[in-house]
Amino acid sequence: MALRRDGSMNATPLHQLVYTSAYRAGRVHSELQALRAILSVSRRNNLAAGVTGFLIFDRDSFVQVLEGPRETLEATMARIEQDDRHRDVTVIGIRPIETRAFQAWTMGGCHRTPQQQPIFAAHGILDRIDRSKVSFETVVSLARDLSAQASPQG
Numbered sequence: 214m215a216l217r218r219d220g221s222m223n224a225t226p227l228h229q230l231v232y233t234s235a236y237r238a239g240r241v242h243s244e245l246q247a248l249r250a251i252l253s254v255s256r257r258n259n260l261a262a263g264v265t266g267f268l269i270f271d272r273d274s275f276v277q278v279l280e281g282p283r284e285t286l287e288a289t290m291a292r293i294e295q296d297d298r299h300r301d302v303t304v305i306g307i308r309p310i311e312t313r314a315f316q317a318w319t320m321g322g323c324h325r326t327p328q329q330q331p332i333f334a335a336h337g338i339l340d341r342i343d344r345s346k347v348s349f350e351t352v353v354s355l356a357r358d359l360s361a362q363a364s365p366q367g
């Protein structure tokens with residue numbers, strides 16, 4: 214067992230995973246209700262599993278950063294992939310990390326607002342997120358900037 218810089222003990226190195234998917238509207242929930250429900254379950258599960266991250270909801274797209282031990286991320290992704298609130302789940306990449314970028318968030322999240330436009334524009338995203346083009350690094354740094362502006366997780 215190694216003592217990691219974030220203070221946790223874990224035999225497996227931390228990884229960061231980024232994926233994109235397409236939102237599938239449900240009949241019961243509005244977009245905001247859907248996001249709230251996803252974040253609420255995610256926070257409960259991720260707290261127990263040692264997963265952190267951030268979820269961006271931009272009109273018809275989700276992009277999500279997940280951090281944790283690799284096998285935990287794989288188990289979490291296996292559940293997420295089966296979720297019928299989205300489709301076309303595409304993992305952009307997974308890489309080892311030294312420290313978590315979203316230490317404070319068992320799952321932060323936001324629904325894109327016009328007020329966030331300067332942050333998206335600073336990452337070259339003027340219109341909606343193009344899931345086929347957006348890069349791993351862009352998603353992580355965009356999510357970092359959005360998380361710095363988001364209200365604390367409650």
Ligand SMILES: Cc1cc2nc3c(=O)[nH]c(=O)nc-3n(C[C@H](O)[C@H](O)[C@H](O)COP(=O)(O)O)c2cc1C
Nearest residue numbers: 251254255258259275289292293294296298299320
């Ligand atoms: C866009 C999206 C992101 C999600 N992110 C997570 C997550 O970070 N962690 C998680 O446990 N479940 C996440 N889920 C929910 C899972 O798909 C699944 O519904 C949930 O893990 C089931 O948990 P339960 O068995 O405790 O009800 C996400 C779902 C969607 C649609």
